[in-house]
Amino acid sequence: MDLYENDHGEYRSKVSDAMKPFEIDSGSFETPPELLEKTDALDPDLVENDKRLSDRALARIVLDITSALIDDKRIKDLAAKIRKQLEKDEYEMPLVPEFNPKEAKTKGFSPFLRPDGTPTVAGPVTAIDDDDPKYRKTPDEEEAEQLADAEAEAAAKEASSAESLSEGELVADQDEEDDEE
Structure with a gap:
């Protein structure tokens, strides 16, 4: 919906390309780094989880994506800390809060984002009774x-x-x- 609201021409192009095989994203981002850079996902000055990746995610990719990250002291320090943890095999993957069924009743609910914009794990899996x-x-x-x-x-x-x-x-x-x- 953001594309429709912000750029009607691009929206029409995407919809018309969807009817043509192998041309769904023609004329768009050519590489993953280009996608990250042009969507501000790598901008350390933005608020975390608003439009950009978390500090931990930025620290993991600081090695080769863009010089803006390499020059950022906060990200550089966190990357060094994570590098040491990885070398010592002490790095702990970030924990994501579990799905809370109460949140599903709120307006604008998404099983992938909490109301404050932080990511969450996918919604509950349907239980399957093996005896059924x-x-x-x-x-x-x-x-x-x-x-x-x-x-x-x-x-x-x-x-x-x-x-x-x-x-x-x-x-x-x-x-x-x-x-x-």
Whole structure:
């Protein structure tokens, strides 16, 4: 919706390109670094999680994306700290808060963002009861799967034995040629 509100021409172009195979994002970002730079995801002066990546994420990519990050003291110090932790195998991945079902009732809810704009893990996974017959394979499906596995195994054995036979024939043919000379 942001694209529609901000640039009608670009929106129309994207929609018309969606009808053409392999041209969905033509004329847009050519590389991931270009995407990050042009969307301000790498700007250390912006508020964290507003439009840009977190300090930890910026510190992990500081090595080769852009000089603006290399010159930023806060990011440089955090990158050095993380580099040491990685070398000592002490780096702990950032924890993301779990899904809170109460938040799902709020207006504008997204399972990937908390109301304050910080990321969250995906929404709850549907629980599957293994004892429920609708989630289990029927005996026919199990038998068909076993039969398919057996056929695949037999075909693999046949192919490997045919390959070893052809190698043996090559050796025998080579021996015959040597004898003739």
